[in-house]
Amino acid sequence: MPSKLDRKPTNDRPSDDAKSAFLTKIREAAVRRFAESGYDGTSMRDIGSLVGVHAGSLYVHIKSKEDLLYQIVGEIAESGEAALLRVEASDVGAIDKLRMLARIHLRWSMANPDAAKVFEREWMRLNGAQLAEVQVKRQRWADAVERIIRAGVDDGTFRDMDVALAAVAFRSVLNSNYTCDGDPDVDGIKLADEFVDFLFNGWVASAHR
Numbered sequence: 001m002p003s004k005l006d007r008k009p010t011n012d013r014p015s016d017d018a019k020s021a022f023l024t025k026i027r028e029a030a031v032r033r034f035a036e037s038g039y040d041g042t043s044m045r046d047i048g049s050l051v052g053v054h055a056g057s058l059y060v061h062i063k064s065k066e067d068l069l070y071q072i073v074g075e076i077a078e079s080g081e082a083a084l085l086r087v088e089a090s091d092v093g094a095i096d097k098l099r100m101l102a103r104i105h106l107r108w109s110m111a112n113p114d115a116a117k118v119f120e121r122e123w124m125r126l127n128g129a130q131l132a133e134v135q136v137k138r139q140r141w142a143d144a145v146e147r148i149i150r151a152g153v154d155d156g157t158f159r160d161m162d163v164a165l166a167a168v169a170f171r172s173v174l175n176s177n178y179t180c181d182g183d184p185d186v187d188g189i190k191l192a193d194e195f196v197d198f199l200f201n202g203w204v205a206s207a208h209r
Helices: 016-037 044-051 055-062 065-089 093-110 113-121 128-154 165-173 186-203
Strands: none
Touching: 016 055, 016 065, 016 113, 044 055, 044 065, 065 093, 065 113, 065 128, 065 186, 093 113, 093 165, 093 186, 128 165
């Protein structure tokens, strides 16, 4: 019989992979609840019930409900910024760059409608440094859209216009896509292309422009 010194020590603590998986589960539950009930209408107890633990147990993995919102919104903003940098660096014109942005955004938001709602509606519930950081990230995206449109005006692709207003129109219409949530008949690529064509050309057919 092996001695106690020969026995391998047992470790009941969860592995890093298990912790990461559970944190992902918490975030997914939070996104679902924030989208359904809003940040203010969601309690830690609500989130805990979705993942099968008491609310107090969540604090082993997160600092607070606000920090959880910050993690969710910040991750989405960083992913969007990375995609934006790739689009800006691409060797295509302004229309194609905006079309690429529309495709990326609409495909993601249609695949992740709850996350899209939280990102657009709940981020302002943050406070202090976390709010300021997310505002900076969102502004970078807005500034890049303006740069793309400005480049299009400068090279004659677009008519001379109020670039800031055009950028607001692009972002506003692009973010108003929740009516397509979960609709299997909606093609994200087609919707993005039609959106860009509509924004740039209006309802007038090309033969009559």
